[in-house]
Amino acid sequence: MPLDPAPLNDAKGVFPIAPTPFHPDGRVDYDSIDRMTDFYGECGGNGMTVLGVLGEAPKLDGAEALEIAxxxxxxxxxxxxxxxxxxPGFAAMRSLAQASMEAGAAAVMIAPPNTLRTDDQIAGYYRQAAEAIGEDIPFVIQDYPLNFTVVMSPGVVRRIITENPSCVMLKHEDWPGLEKISALRRWEAEGSLRHVSILCGNGGLFLDFETERGADGAMTGYAFPDMLVDVVRHALAGERDAAHDLFDVHLPLLRYEQQPGVGLAVRKYVMMRRGIIASDTQRKPAAAMSATARSEVEYLLARLAKRDPRAGKLVG
Structure with missing residues (x-):
């Protein structure tokens, strides 16, 4: 049954985006799912998100997606x-959303199709999506214009939240997007927008300032989610320099991991080296890392280990 959406309205911290681990032959690696889930809890994650862009969801069939969830x-x-x-259609969305909630999910996340262009189209789509999955199911807006090519102004985000009581969270991945966070929190302070949680993506690339603008934490797939947990903890405690100091140490690897196309390969490789998943395999079509790229990542990990010992605890 759908859960009370109120706790997610106030969610803070880090909800790592989980990649889908595969065996080298392309089968889903369920043992790595268990190990990764345990790791997210042990490192201080406040929740997790599955079957997102990082989860290679379009490469899964419907039965696989539900079993993974x-x-x-x-x-x-x-x-x-x-x-x-x-x-692409509401029938498949409804089926996976309702089955996931019946299995115990806290909410579902919905991204806009890349055919939407106007504010009315975007707001109308989310209104129809909420109706299609069931208005008692809490949902998260995924605002990722760099990937979906759909630009959501702060005004249209406010409209979606206002028109849909089941909207509980914004996954903010606009870039640049700091002013959008400020606008949304300003409207909330003025009383013209109800409160929802704002968790940020983009690998955490702007997390240091996003938290200062009013974001509640991160929902992203950087291979050191434990670092993101510490940065958010420092930020929410008002420990500004500590948050920035730790973030800055990781920035070279975080930047490298954020490259379009090869980014998922880098993330899976580092997670494999950390022992979180058994293999860095992606389902095809996929962009593989070259030998040169792997050596560059190893160099970045070695440099990072001098400042953060977590980067020195590698396997393989």
Whole structure:
């Protein structure tokens, strides 16, 4: 059954975006799902998100997607799991959303199709999506114009939140997007927008200032989510220099990992080296890392280990 959306309205901290681990032959690696879920909880994650862009969701069939969601949810226990349900049509979205909620998901995440251009089209799509999945199912707006080519102004985000009581969170991945966060929080302070949680993506590339603008934390896939947890903890405690100092140490690797196309390969490689997943395999079509890229990542990890010992605890 759908859960009370109120806790997610106030969610803070880090909800790592989980990649989908695969065996070298392309089969889903369920043992790595268990290990990764345990790691997210142990490193201080406040929840997790599955079947997002990082989860290679378009490469899964419907049955696989649901079984993966169920596996994460079962293993996560009390840790809230948000399931990405974006689909070309509402029938598939409704099926995965309702089945995920029945399995114990905390909410679902919906991205806009790349055919939307005007504010009316965007707001209308989310209104129809909320109706299609069931207005009792909490949902997260995924605002990622760099990937989906749909530009959501602060005004249209406010409109979606206002028109849909089941909207509980914004996954903010606009770039540049700091002023958007400030606008949304200003409207909230003025009383013209109800409160929802804002968690930020883009690998955490602007997390240091996003938290200062009013974001509640991160929902992204950087291979050191434990660093993101520490940065958000420092930021929410008002420890500005500590947050920036730690963030700056990781910035070279974070920047390298954020490259379009090869970014997922880098993330999976580092997660494999950390022992979080067994293989860095992606399902095809996929962009592989070259030998030169791997050597560059190893160089970055070695430099990072001098400042953060977590980067020195590698396997393989």
């Amino acid at each position: 169920r596996r994460f949810i079962r293993r996560a226990g009390s840790l809230p799991v948000i399931v990405g349900v974006s689909a």
